[in-house]
Amino acid sequence: MGQIRSDEGDQDEAVDYLIDALRWDSKNGWALMMMGNILAKFKKDIPTALKYFDQALLANVNDYISLTNVAYLMFQQGKMDEAKRYLDASLQINPKYPNTHLILGLIAEKEQDLDSAFNYSLQTVRLCPKKDELYQNAVKQTFELAKQILKTGKGQKMVDQFRHKLEYEGDTGIEMIEDADIKTAAKFELAENFNRAKHTVRYKPNYAGVEHLILHELSHLKLIIDARNEGINQLFISTQSQKTEFLSNYSGHATSLIKKGFPEKTVNEFLLMLFEGLNLQVYNTPIDLFIENTIYHEYPEFRPWQFLSLYSLIEQGIAAVTNKRIIELAPKDILSKSKIYNLINAMQYRDLFGVDLIILFNATPLELKQAQTFYNEYLEYRDDKKPGEEYEMLLHWSEDLKVDRYSELVGEIQYRKRSDINSFINSLEKDPLGLDERDPVKEREQRRFQQSQEKEGANMAVVMHMVSALQYFQNLPKETIKKIAFDIAMQGTQGFSTEKSGYTVPSIPDKEFTGYQILAWYYVSWAISAPLQLAELGLPYEKEFELAKKMRE
Incomplete structure (x- = not known):
């Protein structure tokens, strides 16, 4: 009462x-x-x-x-x-x-x-x-x-502090340039890619929360520096042939748009825009997760900028995959893959800031499930990520979505050597087998190969090829075997594939090898002539070699 x-x-x-x-x-x-x-x-x-x-x-x-x-x-x-x-x-x-x-x-x-x-x-x-x-x-x-808080101007001061830290760590200056003509609010340009003395960050000065995007772009450089320190940085590239393949795969879609009255030139430009946009998502989404997690936890005073900026980016992502006109014009599978990448960003935003925008994407259960699977993989990497592991995740996702054929990851050291003939020749003279440098692409292929072999158990085809190699080498001088080992290693600088055949070795005339056969002879030749360097090959054939020796006896 x-x-x-x-x-x-x-x-x-x-x-x-x-x-x-x-x-x-x-x-x-x-x-x-x-x-x-x-x-x-x-x-x-x-x-x-x-x-x-x-x-x-x-x-x-x-x-x-x-x-x-x-x-x-x-x-x-x-x-x-x-x-x-x-x-x-x-x-x-x-x-x-x-x-x-x-x-x-x-x-x-x-x-x-x-x-x-x-x-x-x-x-x-x-x-x-x-x-x-x-x-x-x-x-x-x-x-x-x-x-x-954004009106206080504190953001620029924090950005400048981080920039000076990276200049010291990377031993390269960083130039900040206001540029109202760039397509995005901020853009990072690696000095080496533009043959410049300094890295460059371009940004639109009037974009709300642009300080966060500048910090984000600088954080890309931080990941590059960490990977470079380990000798495993990779570059994300797409070739003309990959672009042509994309256009070929969607030629039927292009034809349907032309029949609807769109000019052929406009259709081609639209498809190229989709190609570039998809590749941007393939590269940026997995890497951006680590960057935003670092900004959130290591720069808590920067959260107001991050909160507003990411919200705006997710809103743009929602518009890009739910706009009726885009849905009418874009291939459904490309739109679906783009939506999955956008959903992953929204999942992180929800976890960091508690604001859930996922429902606004109008995603199918399958798209939500795939995005959650990728996000769970990120969570497994997140707390103890090692330098360069972001590239592994990038590759896994692009392969699962079947868009890996439109781009590739290449070792930065190896790529820049190939681009400069003088550097390539000098390195070849000093280290012809590449033993003194890490090649992340080769390491990745070796890990995959080793994992596949572990699943299969002892490979009897390799065992029998090793028995043949042991027979061939039994009466040869050690120096001759070492020469053969060197020749095979030179052949393998670009890697061997178990799916191919027709491999040749100059010091073994009139003989062609299958993929497994050349790997078996590769292993045996080094096991005999340079056993201390055998581990450098990265071949998981210890069991096969022991079995081959017993069979030979």
Whole structure:
């Protein structure tokens, strides 16, 4: 009755009923709490209200909801210290009650501590169990706070600090250039790719949150430096033949668009745009996950920029795969693959910031399942990622989506050598077998080969080829065998394939080898002539060699 009378606006009669309730039970926590509410809200008697609140909380020791409600009343009355006292008590009982964080954010904003206000508001979003009014208000508040923080100009200072750190680590300067004509908000250009003395970051100065995108582009360089330090950096390239293959595969789609009245030139430009856009997603999506995770955890003060910028990018991704006109014009499978890559970004945004935009992609169950599978693989790599592992994930995903034929990863060291004939000749003279340098592409192929062999167990075809090799080598001088080993190694600088045949060795005239056969002879020749370097071959044939020796005996 006290609650009813208070809701009806008769506070005096409400107090009479509450006094009666407290006569019958002086520890009635709800009656004590309502008395405090009336005294604070309507009678403006804060000192007396606080006494009732304290008694109510003694009666209901685990009532974090009432603690938070009291704190909000104190906040409304401008009693910030009292509000914080009740909120601290509420957090001790339940640190995951979103309303508590929301009020802490309101207090921080009132005190002009925008960074704390943003973090409290963001925590409210994360902790909301439902997408209800509280969630919507918290999201709105987080956006507003982020926009206020961006106006402070602190972002550029943090970007400059990170840039100077990378200049030191990579021993190369980094030039920052305002460029309103670039297609994206920010773009990184590796110095070596443009034959320049400095790396370059181009950016649109008026783009909201562009500091985050600049930091993101610089973070690409950080990953490159880490991989280069291990000698395993890779370059993502697409060739003219791969572009031609893409256009050929979608020639039927091009024909249908031309029949609808679109000019052939426009159709070709549209397909090339899809080719470039798909490859950008193939390269960027897996790598960007690691970059954004690093920015979020290692640069927490940068989260307002990251929050706004990523939201904008995901909105663009949603538009790109749900726009009716694009759906009408683009091949369905390309649109589906693009949607999967976009969904992965949205999954990370949800996990980092608590804002779930996934439903807006209108994805099929199959697309959601594939995106979740890829995202789970990222989570396995995330916490202990080693330099260069982002490229492994990139390759896995492109193969699973069957778009790997439109691009390739190549070892940076090997690629740049081939591009410069003088460097290629010098390196060939110093290290003809490439034993002194790591080739990430060869290492990847070796790992795959080893894994496939482990699944198959002992390869009897290799065993029999090894027996033949042992017979051939039994009466030859060790120097001759070493010459054969060297010749096979030279043949294998580009790798051997078990699917091919017709391999030849200059020091073994009039003989052609199959893929397994050349690998068997490769292993045996080195096992005899240079056993200490056998491990460098990366061939998993220890069992086969032992079995071949026993059979030979």
